[in-house]
Amino acid sequence: MPPSPAVAPFRAPTRRWHTVSCMRAMPASDLTGRARLREAALRLFAERGFEATSVRAVATAAGLSPALVVHHFGSKEGLRAAVDAEVLDRIGTALRDIDGTEELMVSLGAVSARMFGADPLLRGYLRRVLLEESASSAALFARLLAGAQIELDRLAGAEGGRIGGDPQWAPFQMLCLILGPLLLEPVMQPNLDQPMFNPQVLARRSAANQQLLRHGLFGPPPTAPG
Amino acid sequence: MPPSPAVAPFRAPTRRWHTVSCMRAMPASDLTGRARLREAALRLFAERGFEATSVRAVATAAGLSPALVVHHFGSKEGLRAAVDAEVLDRIGTALRDIDGTEELMVSLGAVSARMFGADPLLRGYLRRVLLEESASSAALFARLLAGAQIELDRLAGAEGGRIGGDPQWAPFQMLCLILGPLLLEPVMQPNLDQPMFNPQVLARRSAANQQLLRHGLFGPPPTAPG
DNA sequence: TCCCAGACTGAACAAGTGTTCAGTAGTTTG
């Protein structure tokens, strides 16, 4: 007699063919096991980092068995790849959504706001990813760099077409101003009295960055003196 | 019969009272076991991070036994504290060495050069530390912030005494420009054709930062047009 | 109806983790 395999645990109905669209908005329990594992992993990786997150922790958070991770993703590394792909996809969508039409530099602030402000999970994960030494991290940064260059060209076109500083380094400086607070959030926040990524603070920071890029720290203040 | 305790392994002579000065320059084998463990830990923590470094790895790198880590530092966490203290001490010395006398903004470049350029180990370790969520990391950042504020005040004094942008956020911007490349080195470097932290590149970057802070990206170029 | 593919499980595996412990070798102190 088998040692009472007991009740069959919760099991989502098999729906191989059913490619769930807009699964992002669905409650977790409606997701495929595969998707639930990936979502749980995204959250835990963002909170604790990849190394510090065990397969068991992911499985438990998803309400599933650790063995299922291997079944679906081959290995823990495979799970990471799946999460990476998902996140890069979301970021790509966010970047694509704010193309063109907006005001000068407004789009830059919009990128920050949409990508970093809204979703703390995405923020944490991005922080982790940007600090690794993997090929995908460098690729992600390259995409961000290209975006900064485009933004910079538009800004330069409106400002007189001439870059006074170091043209090669300018996009990196731009990215440092945007990504710095993201990366340094854990150490910056204790030195501030407001949440760094609430909308008001983010808008103010964005304006300050715009001002710095245009006129430096000592240029004309945003409110004209006359 | 004991299982042949074999030859006594290498053992540095006991010298409790001998507080070794300038141990930094001494070859590793002349160091106390305690110091050798700490140095090995600094290197490995900087290269792989704290979590990813095992006590055994540190001990092996130091040519000692893992149990000695506990003997000297109480625990792996104790070892980390010792390394932290050592690094903070070195940074503090570097910061103290370049007080006052220098040219405007030159000291800022000097800080970067001395702290970040010279010692890749210190760079790596600082990167790791700044991205943790510990009290000591926040404290370190607070010290850096204070330094930036001082530098900013001097700069403002020479520039007309008025900050055009956001006075509260300005020191953070300054730090983002300095620390950004440090934190993003792993993802930035693949997008560049020169080593980010060799002296020439570092000097150029420092000049670009100075230019940006003074006049923005589109202000007068460093070489006067006349 | 039977059968199969796939989702999913608990139990176990080998390997690695931080830490403990009894004990050895050398130096200092009495």
Add this chain to the structure above:
DNA sequence: CAAACTACTGAACACTTGTTCAGTCTGGGA
């Protein structure tokens, strides 16, 4: 000299890790 102290060790501890495996359950096609 003996005792105390310190640096240091190898072997083992209990625990966690990623992964494997045999097997159960379910839905759909034949």
